Amino acid sequence: MNFKDRLKIALNSELTQEELDKLPRGFQMISKIILLKLLSELYEKRFIIAKKCLELYPKMESVYYYGGKITGQFRIPEKIEFLAGKDNPVVVHKEHKVMYKFDITKIMFSKGNLNERKKLATLVKPGEIIIDMFAGIGYFSLPIGIHSEAKIIYSIELNPVAFEYLKENVKLNHLEFKIIPIFGNCKEKVKELDENGIAADRIIMAVFPAPKDFISSALLCVKDSGTFIHYEGVIEKDNYLEIYDEFDKVAQQNGYQCELIEHRVVKSYGPRLYHIVVDILVNK
Ligand SMILES: C[S@@+](CC[C@H](N)C(=O)[O-])C[C@H]1O[C@@H](n2cnc3c(N)ncnc32)[C@H](O)[C@@H]1O
CATH class of the missing domain: 3.40.50.150 (Vaccinia Virus protein VP39)
Incomplete structure (x- = not known):
């Protein structure tokens, strides 16, 4: 079962049918952090949705809301907000035998x-x-x-x-x-x-x-x-x-x-x- 269907079932009693239909199809993951992009209509429900994401993915440590834009000369990610789990935005992302340490709220x-x-x-x-x-x-x-x-x-x-x-x-x-x-x-x-x-x-x-x-x-x-x-x-x-x-x-x-x-x-x-x-x- 895909992420959206699992989330829909988990949130069935907490969101309206219209809101359930607008849930995201997936999420970005950096290290043990879930970066959740939500349509503006679901922004008010972000904490409930984030908590359910963590229940569905118990190996992940935290969920942050991700506005999705990277702006300015320094290419800083805009509007990243802590939602659930452990509030520690500094990750060590491992990729292709390279370790990248950075703060997801400050660095793209x-x-x-x-x-x-x-x-x-x-x-x-x-x-x-x-x-x-x-x-x-x-x-x-x-x-x-x-x-x-x-x-x-x-x-x-x-x-x-x-x-x-x-x-x-x-x-x-x-x-x-x-x-x-x-x-x-x-x-x-x-x-x-x-x-x-x-x-x-x-x-x-x-x-x-x-x-x-x-x-x-x-x-x-x-x-x-x-x-x-x-x-x-x-x-x-x-x-x-x-x-x-x-x-x-x-x-x-x-x-x-x-x-x-x-x-x-x-x-x-x-x-x-x-x-x-x-x-x-x-x-x-
Ligand atoms: C975010 S990276 C882009 C890396 C790569 N294109 C990517 O997408 O993975 C661009 C970096 O250039 C830096 N930068 C911008 N203007 C600069 C300048 N005049 N001299 C040195 N660094 C600069 C920014 O601070 C930023 O860290």
Whole structure:
């Protein structure tokens, strides 16, 4: 029996038929936390529903209401509210042999990006120098650190809360010898890396909306032998070339040449919208 049917039976005497029909079909799970998205009509009943979820899933420790939006420059999840069980929003989420520690009320974590987190690490060749410009808590730096033979990863993050978790996660995964967390705005920090003679084999620009204003800075760290740049954006399905063209235009203005190596759909992002990544080889 599916989640919704089980929940409907469990709540039969507490909700009206109309409310029962509006119950969610499933939920997101991070570590031992259930993240419950509810239609606004059910918001008032959130505590009763959460309590039943815990009864149905006794191995889970808590339930939080999840508004479902991630906003602002720091990509912070909006409207997360404790509902039932143990109120401890700090989790250690294990995925693909990587441990990610973070506070679910302060830090986004998209399970839908799992394949991309796995894929990127497979592209890295032994000895690569990598710059992760929007590192967050280590979404990409950590799997690359664990699953590749990268030489060094410079992981830049501007949000102080995310940066503290990034440092903690580097230790938790025993990657101190490979990952260098750098606090600050990546626009300035890549300039400093360039001034210190550091060029990268691979640069990760994983943030929404597509970080066009950061392209010129990223180009400073392109190697004489070429650099792969992972550039993300949100588009309508077939329009991935728009994202590539946007990058290519800025690169050309700065005297660089680009070749589109691959594009991937990371996940669906809304009606007709897709989160995509383009891998671009950039040469001086
Ligand atoms: C949430 S991550 C996105 C990670 C990845 N795209 C994903 O979905 O898994 C983006 C991170 O970039 C950080 N950020 C935003 N602007 C920045 C800047 N100018 N310099 C460094 N970090 C920045 C945010 O604080 C955030 O932690």
